[in-house]
Amino acid sequence: MRTKCTMCAAALLLLLASTVLAAGTGNRTPAVVKDYQPTGVPTYEGRIEGDTIEDPFVIDDLPFTGSGDTCPFAHDYDEVCPYTGSASPDVVYRYDCEYTSPVIIDLCVSQYDTKVFVYENEYVHGDPIACNDDFPGCGPNGYRSWLMVEFYAGNTYYIVVDGYGSDCGVYEMYVQNFMHCAPCPGGAFIETEPFCIDPENDVHNGGCNSDPPVFDYLEPSEGVIDICGTSGTYHQSGTDWRDTDWYQIDLASESEITFLGIAQFSLRIGFVDGREGCEGGSGFYSYIDVQPCHVAELVEVLPAGTWWLWVGPVDFAGVPCGEPYACELTGYTTVTPVESTSWSMLKALHR
Secondary structure: OOOOOOHHHHHHHOOOOOHHHHOOOOOEOOOOOOOOOOOOOOOOOOOOOOOOOOOOEEEOOOOEEEEEEOOOOOOOOOOOOOOOOOOOOOEEEEEEOOOOEEEEEEOOOOOOOEEEEEEEOOOOOOOOOEEEOOOOOOOHHHOOOEEEEEEOOOOEEEEEEEEOOOOOOEEEEEEEEOOOOOOOOOOOEEOOOOOOOOOOOOOOOOEOOOOOOEOEEOOOOOOOEEEEEEEOEEEEOOEEEEOOEEEEEEEOOOEEEEEEEEEOOOEEEEEEEOOOOHHHOOOEEEEEEEOOOOOEEEEEEEOOEEEEEEEEEOOOOOOOOOEEEEEEEEOOOOOOOOOOOOOHHHHHHOO
């Protein structure tokens, strides 16, 4: 959702340039910053197979696992996503698609700062159908690559494993079809916002990004509280924005709260201290980012008072409005919990 510049949200919005909120509660695209020194050393030993789109490694079927070392290969390709000037060696894979499906390309366990991009049917510089350098929660510091892209039957796709700067090294790539992973259990609390709505018109759960601030209120329960909603990103007035949903809990006493989430998109969940209202907010108390179809878990002992549960995409683009997420909340009871509660549905499905 776009943030309206008003006094009620100013305390949060003025901190968008800070480390906490650049990663955090605001909705507008933050500045691109990366503090990293490449470590790989290209050797360029004259590899042929896999070096170019003309002589790629071939993926026969999905799911697929491929691994190797990019350093002996030549630097043939580069795309901006979002960093420029890469001179890293790159490796090319080809996949002839038989069935239309979203496909996940995962390089998170690779040993260097990767980049990956995909061309459809032919190489056109500056026009990949998907590209990613860093993905939150993917590898050390999030400096590995992960993306999801739609593959259409009858087309050929070229996956290029590249690197940031001039970095190269050992990679491990998983390519698999995407599966729906955020079912909504019966009896769940359903967010009141029906779709991505500009905060100027959002009277549902835009939190401190709306004027006046609005939240979905959750009632305490002795058991698990299931929450279901949708989110997404959109482009407006020349800027990328994301839909963020805020849920309010009011703790009668200090409590250990467990907050879990899973989504069809790269998900961020977090606790925001609401004891001093939006004017007193200073970003996330804590948060976590995860890849699509991975469980996010936050466990905090929170003081008595008002707290907000924040749910939204990590990214500011590429998530269609209406993409589902599911969350679980435990520990929000009428009395102070004496022990942690089990993960319930999400733990059983996504160990």
